[in-house]
Amino acid sequence: MQFRELTACDYGASTIRKRxxxxxxxxxxxxxxxxxxxxxxxxxxxQTGKLKPWRLSYEIIDLVHTVP
Structure with a gap:
């Protein structure tokens, strides 16, 4: 059995939460x-292209089409 704490933003999620x-x-x-x-x-x-940059929340949240 193994366990680890992984940070979601390192795997493409737009959050810094740890799992x-x-x-x-x-x-x-x-x-x-x-x-x-x-x-x-x-x-x-x-910077050398081996990893993608962290995703930011504004890339996912659609502020133009939100319901008031």
Whole structure:
């Protein structure tokens, strides 16, 4: 069994919330954790194109079509 705390923004979500994940296995296979796909816009990995920049909330929230 393995557990980790992952930050949602590092995987494409537009939130900085952290999530707790626990993966139990009893089949003898290796637990494979996902690699981050996004990072801080000033990080070297983003600047060199190896990661996408964090998504911002305004990219997702449609303020033009909100109901008053």
């Amino acid at each position: 707790f994940f626990m993966v139990p296995r009893c089949d003898g296979k290796v637990i494979v954790w996902p690699k981050p796909t996004h990072g801080g816009p000033k990080s070297l990995l983003v």
